[in-house]
Amino acid sequence: xxxxxxxxxxxxERVRQDFPVLDxxxxxxxxxATTQKPRRVIERVSRYYCEENANVHRGVHDLxxxxxxxxEGARRRIANHINAANEREIVFxxxxxxxxxxxxxxxVRPLLGDKSRILITAxxxxxxxxxxxxxCDETGARLDVAxxxxxxxxxLEEFEKLLKLQPVIAAFLSVSNALGTVNPVSEMxxxxxxxxxxxxxxxxxxxxHEKVDVKQLNCDxxxxxxxxxxxxxxxxxxxxxxxxLNTMRPYQFGGDMILSVSYEKTKYAPAPARFEAGTPxxxxxxxxxxxIAYLDEVGNFQEHExxxxxxxxxxxxxxxxxxxxxxxxxxxxxxxxxxxDVHPHDIGTILNxxxxxxxxxxxxxxxxxxxxxxxxxxxxxxxxxxxxxDVDALIAGVKKAKEVFGS
Amino acid sequence: xxxxxxxxxxxxxxxxRNPRNATPIANETHHAEGHNPLCGDDVEVHLQVQGGIxxxxxxxxxxxxxxxxxxxxxxxxxxxxxIAEIEQMFEKFHAMVTSPLEAAAPIDGxxxxxxxxxxxxxxxxxxxxxxxxHALMAALQxxxxxxxxxxxx
Numbered sequence: 001x002x003x004x005x006x007x008x009x010x011x012x013e014r015v016r017q018d019f020p021v022l023d024x025x026x027x028x029x030x031x032x033a034t035t036q037k038p039r040r041v042i043e044r045v046s047r048y049y050c051e052e053n054a055n056v057h058r059g060v061h062d063l064x065x066x067x068x069x070x071x072e073g074a075r076r077r078i079a080n081h082i083n084a085a086n087e088r089e090i091v092f093x094x095x096x097x098x099x100x101x102x103x104x105x106x107x108v109r110p111l112l113g114d115k116s117r118i119l120i121t122a123x124x125x126x127x128x129x130x131x132x133x134x135x136c137d138e139t140g141a142r143l144d145v146a147x148x149x150x151x152x153x154x155x156l157e158e159f160e161k162l163l164k165l166q167p168v169i170a171a172f173l174s175v176s177n178a179l180g181t182v183n184p185v186s187e188m189x190x191x192x193x194x195x196x197x198x199x200x201x202x203x204x205x206x207x208x209h210e211k212v213d214v215k216q217l218n219c220d221x222x223x224x225x226x227x228x229x230x231x232x233x234x235x236x237x238x239x240x241x242x243x244x245l246n247t248m249r250p251y252q253f254g255g256d257m258i259l260s261v262s263y264e265k266t267k268y269a270p271a272p273a274r275f276e277a278g279t280p281x282x283x284x285x286x287x288x289x290x291x292i293a294y295l296d297e298v299g300n301f302q303e304h305e306x307x308x309x310x311x312x313x314x315x316x317x318x319x320x321x322x323x324x325x326x327x328x329x330x331x332x333x334x335x336x337x338x339x340x341d342v343h344p345h346d347i348g349t350i351l352n353x354x355x356x357x358x359x360x361x362x363x364x365x366x367x368x369x370x371x372x373x374x375x376x377x378x379x380x381x382x383x384x385x386x387x388x389x390d391v392d393a394l395i396a397g398v399k400k401a402k403e404v405f406g407s
Numbered sequence: 408x409x410x411x412x413x414x415x416x417x418x419x420x421x422x423x424r425n426p427r428n429a430t431p432i433a434n435e436t437h438h439a440e441g442h443n444p445l446c447g448d449d450v451e452v453h454l455q456v457q458g459g460i461x462x463x464x465x466x467x468x469x470x471x472x473x474x475x476x477x478x479x480x481x482x483x484x485x486x487x488x489x490i491a492e493i494e495q496m497f498e499k500f501h502a503m504v505t506s507p508l509e510a511a512a513p514i515d516g517x518x519x520x521x522x523x524x525x526x527x528x529x530x531x532x533x534x535x536x537x538x539x540x541h542a543l544m545a546a547l548q549x550x551x552x553x554x555x556x557x558x559x560x
Contacts, residue, residue: 341424342472343470343471343472343475344471345446345471345473345532345535346415346471346472346473349411349414349529349531349532350411350415353410353411360446361445361446361447362446362447366447369447375447375469376446376447400411404411404412404415405420406420
């Protein structure tokens with residue numbers, strides 16, 4: 001069991017001091033794209049290169065032993081953070097996208113025939129659409145998409161209907177990057193279990209906002225990226241149940257993933273090494289471990305984030321002509337909106353002029369945008385280091401856009 | 408905020424709200440599409456060229472104020488012009504929106520298109536202003552492939 005930390009009051013102004021980039025005065029509201037990094041993570045990566053740099057798992061010399069210890073220590077921290085049974089259930093990957101591709105290629109692909117089905121939802125990021133589509137093109141399998149309602153909420157009954165068709169996997173996100181909808185993942189996994197369907201959760205947007213417990217979720221796979229949770233880019237983790245990982249074929253082939261090699265036969269190492277061919281992103285993994293440790297220590301920021309989202313939503317709604325896209329009951333971290341006939345990119349440019357960074361566009365979710373019959377939205381996405389002034393700057397910028405466009 | 412008002416001038420907002428030459432034309436001779444995959448902007452350029460002169464033009468698309476207004480003003484600027492004149496116009500236009508602020512070349516002979524000079528203060532918006540022009544050049548060159556902003560500016 002994890003340590004449950006004492007509930008301490010969350011002090012946003014203290015936390016902001018941990019993030020050097022915030023000193024520039026930017027109102028950074030593009031956290032769903034990537035989060036800023038605390039000094040501690042930046043310094044940890046730097047310290048690895050200054051003092052500990054060596055290749056891992058080749059430990060005849062001390063430095064390699066230190067690098068290996070830190071790399072594997074990061075894996076343990078991540079396993080603890082999401083409550084995996086042990087660190088062998090954590091595979092280091094480049095990010096959520098690679099994690100999903102790994103499951104697609106090593107777990108799902110060998111099970112597919114032309115009568116097979118794969119199930120996703122209408123909320124997915126392209127990274128949880130395109131890998132499955134490619135498999136379907138290759139095998140003749142069919143991709144089913146569980147629909148959402150007009151608020152951006154998954155229609156569970158429809159999801160269940162599609163489960164009855166016995167897909168090879170059900171892959172769905174926990175939190176929508178484009179709308180902020182929180183999926184009822186526990187309930188969805190339970191449903192999948194009922195029909196014997198394996199599950200992959202795209203957790204990229206949930207890790208920075210809420211405590212993840214894979215044991216409790218009971219999912220088979222859980223994918224996430226470090227950079228969306230205060231860690232470095234180019235590194236992420238795939239959680240997979242150990243017995244499942246060890247039945248899967250390797251993803252890439254090369255050094256570091258083998259037990260023995262001859263020209264006649266190669267024996268693959270058990271997970272996670274089986275999936276980590278080649279020299280890994282050691283600095284990234286160590287930085288990710290540090291980010292996770294930081295996240296564990298920051299404390300109870302959920303209420304603060306809820307307040308920010310509520311405040312932004314309330315004040316945006318008060319501006320005539322603003323339309324919020326995604327009004328599900330349960331949301332976290334994201335408010336997507338449109339202003340009259342002003343294109344999201346123009347709003348983005350005007351917000352940028354006022355020092356507010358947002359994302360404007362389709363958010364790598366074009367089918368989802370099509371569902372709402374819009375080309376894209378303007379999206380403000382929050383992290384715990386955002387404060388009320390950031391929201392005020394957003395609101396002022398939207399009002400400015402209204403003024404510029406005379407709408 | 409003075410740069411903002413340079414960017415979003417009244418004429419640009421007007422052409423965004425009421426794009427010109429949006430109705431289909433008859434006897435089309437040239438056609439091309441432009442696409443910006445990063446933002447989802449699309450534009451279609453349809454031309455009727457006779458004796459090296461653009462007689463008729465229609466542009467249609469989905470995009471932001473800058474890209475919509477740029478298509479619209481371009482369509483007005485090219486009607487009745489020869490292909491050689493249009494190529495020259497494109498070169499001048501491209502130089503105007505891409506030249507760095509400090510090294511800005513003097514702008515002349517672009518008429519209404521000079522309204523886009525403000526774009527050069529916003530490097531990320533250059534593609535919005537040039538998308539329709541790239542599609543136009545592709546149409547004139549008889550290119551079958553839709554042009555994309557991601558093949559290099």
